[in-house]
Amino acid sequence: MKRFFLLSIVLLLAYGGVQAQAMKTKKPSKNTETVDGRATGVSLKIAESIPLPEPHKGLEVPLQQVLKHRQTVREFREEELSVEVLSSLLWCTYGFNRPEEAKRVVPSAVNCQEYDIYVFTREGVYLYDAKSHSLGRVTEGDHRSLISKQKFFGVAPVSIVLVANYDRMKMFKETADRDFYAAADCGYISQNIYLFCSAAELGTVACGGINRDGIHKLLGIKNGRAMLAHPVGMK
Ligand SMILES: Cc1cc2nc3c(=O)[nH]c(=O)nc-3n(C[C@H](O)[C@H](O)[C@H](O)COP(=O)(O)O)c2cc1C
Numbered sequence: 001m002k003r004f005f006l007l008s009i010v011l012l013l014a015y016g017g018v019q020a021q022a023m024k025t026k027k028p029s030k031n032t033e034t035v036d037g038r039a040t041g042v043s044l045k046i047a048e049s050i051p052l053p054e055p056h057k058g059l060e061v062p063l064q065q066v067l068k069h070r071q072t073v074r075e076f077r078e079e080e081l082s083v084e085v086l087s088s089l090l091w092c093t094y095g096f097n098r099p100e101e102a103k104r105v106v107p108s109a110v111n112c113q114e115y116d117i118y119v120f121t122r123e124g125v126y127l128y129d130a131k132s133h134s135l136g137r138v139t140e141g142d143h144r145s146l147i148s149k150q151k152f153f154g155v156a157p158v159s160i161v162l163v164a165n166y167d168r169m170k171m172f173k174e175t176a177d178r179d180f181y182a183a184a185d186c187g188y189i190s191q192n193i194y195l196f197c198s199a200a201e202l203g204t205v206a207c208g209g210i211n212r213d214g215i216h217k218l219l220g221i222k223n224g225r226a227m228l229a230h231p232v233g234m235k
Helices: 009-014 063-069 083-094 175-200 212-219
Strands: 049-051 096-098 115-120 124-129 134-140 158-165 224-233
Touching: 063 175, 083 115, 083 124, 083 158, 083 175, 115 175, 134 212, 158 175, 158 212, 175 224, 212 224
Parallel strands: none
Antiparallel strands: 049 134, 115 124, 115 158, 124 134, 158 224
């Protein structure tokens, strides 16, 4: 497997200031209730902001090879991902590729960019802020196994939960239209996770069979829906 520098996420989360070399280092901000400058729709406050290092490293893989190796993996090793890998994974999932236009690596219907990207780890649950390319801690503790009855959620070091935030979809007057576009937009994000994992020789699986009520309660989702979850880890 392509080797990344194995600084664990545990260390990242325990020592938020360790990213001295990070190109986008920022001071932690306390009690922010927004992500990407917009309302999150979550009732829990973001306790702490943790900057991520510059993404993109190790992504120079031909598209043909990436597509050839894209597949679902359900057996993971427990080893943590490096912070560099996590950074690139999140950028590929929902980062800004045209920050000057506030546009992302994935398209979205009417450019509503309705997704909130939650990262479940052993240490806690974090919300990805693409604008500052950082993680905001939503809650502490290991909640990975709450996501689903499928056992691999408790094994993979990271699970990404894709939550459609309906507060950003008010332009759709019909519920059926809103749900259709939320599902369509979700597919692009999910596929980006698959493609990154293929390129980085990691495993992932898109999971729709998840404990939505439990996730909504934990994250304080009042007007939205956890659509898919992706455990990610070494295979
Ligand atoms: C929308 C969606 C939901 C899925 N939900 C689950 C799931 O809940 N559990 C699971 O083990 N796999 C799930 N999968 C993975 C599929 O079973 C898998 O993609 C399919 O078997 C094809 O295998 P491949 O991805 O290796 O081509 C889901 C896939 C998609 C696209």
